[in-house]
Amino acid sequence: MTQSRVLYRASILHFSQATQNVNEDACYFDDGALVVENSRIVAVGGYAELVIDYATAKQVDYSKRLIIPGLIDSHLHYPQTEMIAKYGEQLLNWLENFTFPTENKFASYAYCQKIAKHFVQQLINNGTTTAFAFSTVHKQASEALFTEASKFNMAIVTGKVCMDRHCPDSLQDTPESAQRESQELIESWHGNGRNLYALTPRFAPTSSAKQLSMLGELAQQYPDVFIQTHLSENHHEIEWVKKLFPAQKSYLDVYDNFNMVRPRALFGHCLHLQQEDWQRLAEAKATAVFCPTSNLFLGSGLFDLQKAQDFGVSVALATDVGAGTSFNMLNTFGEAYKIGQLQGKPLSALEGLYMMTQGPAHNYGLSDQIGNLNPGSYADFVVLNPQFNALSQLRTADSESVEDVLFALSFIGDDRAVEASYIAGEECKQELEII
Ligand code: GUN
Numbered sequence: 001m002t003q004s005r006v007l008y009r010a011s012i013l014h015f016s017q018a019t020q021n022v023n024e025d026a027c028y029f030d031d032g033a034l035v036v037e038n039s040r041i042v043a044v045g046g047y048a049e050l051v052i053d054y055a056t057a058k059q060v061d062y063s064k065r066l067i068i069p070g071l072i073d074s075h076l077h078y079p080q081t082e083m084i085a086k087y088g089e090q091l092l093n094w095l096e097n098f099t100f101p102t103e104n105k106f107a108s109y110a111y112c113q114k115i116a117k118h119f120v121q122q123l124i125n126n127g128t129t130t131a132f133a134f135s136t137v138h139k140q141a142s143e144a145l146f147t148e149a150s151k152f153n154m155a156i157v158t159g160k161v162c163m164d165r166h167c168p169d170s171l172q173d174t175p176e177s178a179q180r181e182s183q184e185l186i187e188s189w190h191g192n193g194r195n196l197y198a199l200t201p202r203f204a205p206t207s208s209a210k211q212l213s214m215l216g217e218l219a220q221q222y223p224d225v226f227i228q229t230h231l232s233e234n235h236h237e238i239e240w241v242k243k244l245f246p247a248q249k250s251y252l253d254v255y256d257n258f259n260m261v262r263p264r265a266l267f268g269h270c271l272h273l274q275q276e277d278w279q280r281l282a283e284a285k286a287t288a289v290f291c292p293t294s295n296l297f298l299g300s301g302l303f304d305l306q307k308a309q310d311f312g313v314s315v316a317l318a319t320d321v322g323a324g325t326s327f328n329m330l331n332t333f334g335e336a337y338k339i340g341q342l343q344g345k346p347l348s349a350l351e352g353l354y355m356m357t358q359g360p361a362h363n364y365g366l367s368d369q370i371g372n373l374n375p376g377s378y379a380d381f382v383v384l385n386p387q388f389n390a391l392s393q394l395r396t397a398d399s400e401s402v403e404d405v406l407f408a409l410s411f412i413g414d415d416r417a418v419e420a421s422y423i424a425g426e427e428c429k430q431e432l433e434i435i
């Protein structure tokens with residue numbers, strides 16, 4: 001265990017606070033230092049200054065590397081790790097033909113453990129140090145992920161998927177069992193170490209009104225617990241929701257009716273929302289989660305970032321593996337950039353970085369712990385090597401700015417550009433085992 005003071009020398013980039021103007025408010029130290037002690041950051045700044053202030057610290061030289069905060073993936077599915085990149089279907093067929101059969105395998109605890117291990121390694125190796133992950137309907141699937149993440153002292157957020165209809169019998173719970181098991185998991189895991197719980201109704205079509213109502217009761221009883229679900233992803237799904245909940249004004253209104261639109265509620269996709277829904281998300285301080293690789297892969301639609309920004313809705317980036325096609329958050333930004341291009345609004349690399357670090361951390365009320373490199377935050381950080389292979393060397397050797405480096409890595413980089421991933425001050429990157 002690294003318990004002594006360590007000073008890491010590198011270029012350093014982060015957002016120290018919430019901002020509307022990412023291009024102006026990024027903190028960058030070309031020759032920087034990050035000082036870490038007992039799992040937390042104690043100082044960040046220029047090397048020349050901090051090397052004097054912390055003269056007795058052990059030094060680790062990451063010159064020519066770039067340190068950024070550990071990345072936050074705000075929506076993905078750990079059981080879908082093994083079924084990433086399954087060909088040719090749109091959402092509802094994809095769920096039926098690939099997803100549900102795969103999630104059935106989590107009836108075995110040994111299987112949960114195996115996939116949890118593989119999943120956590122994928123996150124770490126790609127520089128993701130906090131993830132909002134769906135588990136399966138099996139309570140033990142959440143337990144396996146919390147247990148695995150705890151080995152790395154990683155801040156993981158997960159929850160038992162709740163669904164009591166419109167899916168195979170073997171994957172159905174009931175309103176009562178969903179409420180009871182979710183509450184048991186909250187009591188055992190939420191705030192236990194760095195683990196956090198998210199109430200996880202899969203999406204409106206697979207939960208009865210009674211189930212949503214009973215989960216809404218928990219949402220009110222535990223206001224600091226997260227809520228994660230899907231919203232307005234696919235046109236067939238949206239039509240289905242209209243038929244299932246005819247009394248509700250909109251898809252979002254279904255969740256709202258059951259007290260699930262509030263701070264710490266994360267809505268995956270938000271592709272085909274009505275104006276009032278954007279307004280409501282903003283007012284509730286909920287988060288719209290933009291999953292570009294998934295939206296392209298399932299042919300679901302193009303996220304309207306301009307609209308989200310016009311309404312003042314907080315947006316987080318996410319992979320949505322296994323409909324998403326990469327665990328890598330920088331590559332995920334790369335696809336978000338392309339979606340922006342199609343809409344005449346290319347995103348900057350700094351906007352992308354913000355939506356996977358300080359932006360969501362702030363909106364989730366976690367910015368005293370993650371999402372930045374401020375003193376007091378956990379020492380969750382990533383060391384990027386902009387010159388990890390011949391092409392990236394050629395491309396970034398004479399780069400004019402850190403933004404250009406980050407942008408290039410978002411397209412020509414992958415997990416090889418992640419030289420090290422630190423969680424709570426410990427280096428956790430390791431070669432993937434075939435397990
Ligand atoms: N909607 C309901 N379940 C899912 C899922 O597993 N993945 C995606 N992309 N959308 C969903």
Ligand code: ZN
Nearest residue numbers: 075076268320
């Ligand atoms: Zn999803």
